[in-house]
Amino acid sequence: MARKTGSHSEITGPRVRAAALALFARHGFAAVSMRQIAAEVGxxxxxxxxxxxxxxxxxFDLMRTHMDDVLTAWAATPKAPTPRARLDCFARFHIRFHLDRPEAVFVSYMELRNLDAANFATIEGLRRTYETELEAILQEGKASGAFSLSDTxxxxxAFIAxxxxxxxxxxxxxxxxxxEIEDIYAQxxxxxxGA
Amino acid sequence: MARKTGSHSEITGPRVRAAALALFARHGFAAVSMRQIAAEVGxxxxxxxxxxxxxxxxxFDLMRTHMDDVLTAWAATPKAPTPRARLDCFARFHIRFHLDRPEAVFVSYMELRNLDAANFATIEGLRRTYETELEAILQEGKASGAFSLSDTxxxxxAFIAxxxxxxxxxxxxxxxxxxEIEDIYAQxxxxxxGA
DNA sequence: GAGTGATCTGAACGGACGTTCAGTTCAAGG
DNA sequence: CCTTGAACTGAACGTCCGTTCAGATCACTC
Known part of the structure; x- marks a missing residue:
């Protein structure tokens, strides 16, 4: 027994990543063995x-892919005209996007400490980039008087948490x-x- | 070599827990070995x-102790007269208490999935008890019209996160x-x- | 229909894991 | 000073870990 009929790199590769993501999310990176992932893939x-x-x-690849996806999706979101509308839009985007991929969100946040220094710096940079998108909105709103915030x-x-x-x-x-969740949180x- | 001079159960026991807490917080429960904890203790x-x-x-003992500490400390906090003052008080208590023990907070949140079913249920129950304290304040404020909240x-x-x-x-x-952090977050x- | 290369197996590597336990050491009580 | 028992060592247990690799298999090309 070796190579199974119909198996291809383009099929197995994604299945490996999907299995790893699901297992890492459920049990944690350190608690999951390569053999468990392999068993899940068959x-x-x-x-x-x-x-x-x-x-x-x-x-690392799972986390980088997730962060890239977030940034790409946000970049593709139309910019609303006012700071208030932009904040509303960001809040709704964030909830919608993250609710669609809870495993990736969980792993990307919880497993940061299992990255080596270089990989950590990369992911942290992407996270910072995303946060800066929100902070820019808050700063604009604060400057225009649309928001009342002591510290953007x-x-x-606080808002991202x-x-x-x-x-x-x-x-x-x-x-x-x-x-409904989107509405309530945006509000x-x-x-x-202070909008 | 065996028993070291001046070593006692009352000294080593707390040191074991302290070392475990620090290592679990930094590297995660699954990634820390009993030998690493032992080495830290000497x-x-x-x-x-x-x-x-x-x-x-x-x-489990680290997490249960932490949750007990939170609930005990909150119970010992004087009740403010109005819902608004109680919410302000809760926010400040939460931040102050948690900033003093970041490792215990981190472990108690991140390592829930490493508890077996019975232990998980216990910790989850304590967490729910704490959340209920906050929700009671929000419900009172909503009922009295002090707050404008669609879903307590x-x-x-959201507030605890x-x-x-x-x-x-x-x-x-x-x-x-x-x-300063306390002031900003409470606000x-x-x-x-909507207070 | 032979040959080739991508895909996968199965076994093995050294090392680390959680846990146990017989034996050693030493502070303290009589 | 002798005994006792709490505190600890050091070695061992079976198991699993991440990773490697020679060899097997099979879809495809020519």
């Missing part, structure tokens, strides 16, 4: 090394729909900004 | 089992003091509640 552990040079890089840097961190929360508890078919953020 | 791995039945219980459950989760944020980035001697929470 392959022997050695075969994983056709798709990643090592376990650490597998984690703190508000940035708040808006990421639903990712940890949202379940399809729960008490509230995505749209709380606007309130908190 | 003891052989086998000696740890005089102070904990196993690694999982060591983690969501607001509870927001208020716990500083634990992850606060550094002594940074740009802002504890008191943002009151705004978000």
């Amino acid at each position: 392959v022997q552990a050695g075969a994983l090394y056709l798709y990643t040079p090592d376990k650490q890089t597998l984690l 840097k703190l508000a940035t961190l 708040m808006l990421t929360g639903p990712t940890n508890w949202f379940r399809e078919g729960g008490r509230l729909s995505r749209a 709380m953020v606007l309130n908190a900004a | 003891v052989q791995a086998g000696a740890l089992y005089l102070y904990t039945p196993d690694k999982q219980t060591l983690l 459950k969501l607001a509870t989760l 927001m208020l716990t944020g500083p634990t992850n980035w606060f550094r002594e001697g940074g740009r802002l003091s504890r008191a 943002m929470v009151l705004n978000a509640a």
